[in-house]
Amino acid sequence: MKLEVCNVSVAIGGTPILHDVSLDVAPGEFVGLIGPNGSGKSTLLRTIYRSVRPSGGTVLLGGADVWSLSARTAARRTAAVLQNSPTPPGLTVHEVAALGRTPHKGMFDRETAADREIVVDSLERTGMLGYAERIYGSLSGGERQRVLLARALVQEPELLVLDEPTNHLDIRARFELLELVHTVGVTTLAVLHDLDLAARSCDRLTVLDSGRVVATGPVLDALTPEVLSDVFGVTAVTERHQDGIVRVTYGARPLARAS
Numbered sequence: 001m002k003l004e005v006c007n008v009s010v011a012i013g014g015t016p017i018l019h020d021v022s023l024d025v026a027p028g029e030f031v032g033l034i035g036p037n038g039s040g041k042s043t044l045l046r047t048i049y050r051s052v053r054p055s056g057g058t059v060l061l062g063g064a065d066v067w068s069l070s071a072r073t074a075a076r077r078t079a080a081v082l083q084n085s086p087t088p089p090g091l092t093v094h095e096v097a098a099l100g101r102t103p104h105k106g107m108f109d110r111e112t113a114a115d116r117e118i119v120v121d122s123l124e125r126t127g128m129l130g131y132a133e134r135i136y137g138s139l140s141g142g143e144r145q146r147v148l149l150a151r152a153l154v155q156e157p158e159l160l161v162l163d164e165p166t167n168h169l170d171i172r173a174r175f176e177l178l179e180l181v182h183t184v185g186v187t188t189l190a191v192l193h194d195l196d197l198a199a200r201s202c203d204r205l206t207v208l209d210s211g212r213v214v215a216t217g218p219v220l221d222a223l224t225p226e227v228l229s230d231v232f233g234v235t236a237v238t239e240r241h242q243d244g245i246v247r248v249t250y251g252a253r254p255l256a257r258a259s
Ligand SMILES: Nc1ncnc2c1ncn2[C@@H]1O[C@H](COP(=O)(O)OP(=O)(O)OP(=O)(O)O)[C@@H](O)[C@H]1O
Pocket: 012, 013, 015, 017, 035, 036, 037, 038, 039, 040, 041, 042, 043, 044
């Protein structure tokens, strides 16, 4: 399902945070949202999963304005994996993943065999099936991150919104998680800080700086040496190597300017 962010502006407490931001993610596409600290990435995601209402512009999912949908319909369509997502204490890994079914069920509906199959399948895909009976709060940061992705997959969403999904993961797990997201094939917008990982993994990139889109498009077009220098303050090049992989290579003296 297509995501279209059209001329979105956000002001919090009278302070402008986002200015006229537009981007789109085609059905099944994986778009990376990148930018320096404080550039507005998380705020933009919040307007998409309905945590911050834009002061201007629209967010369309499949052509429908997410802010005019019922909260329940919006919650069914969009799954968000966030930093420090709150989860009720004392739940097992299976129970946390099963929360992904909530938007699909009535208040008194119990877990069906079909629900259970989806939960088991999602835990297996994220490598967490062996932890199903562990208490979620006892897991490491990286293990929790995978369970939260499992919960998002259990939801069978039309849009996946990820805020730094690889933050706690070791290097192999980072590649595995992003490959899994690709394999799932759901329309995905992900905030990523690791530019090389973003360049390798995403179909396209949108670059935010001070609340504005400063570049968007295929990786090689968006992540130019000028953008890397002017926006991120590093000297680096983005190139497609002979093996077909796009990589970001930092200069021997990577700081383009004093920070
Ligand atoms: N509730 C709030 N009240 C005031 N300012 C806020 C609030 N939320 C965010 N901001 C400010 O908005 C700007 C953008 O914040 P945001 O968290 O969206 O950036 P980000 O690009 O996700 O940053 P990071 O990479 O550091 O996570 C920052 O300057 C932040 O301090």
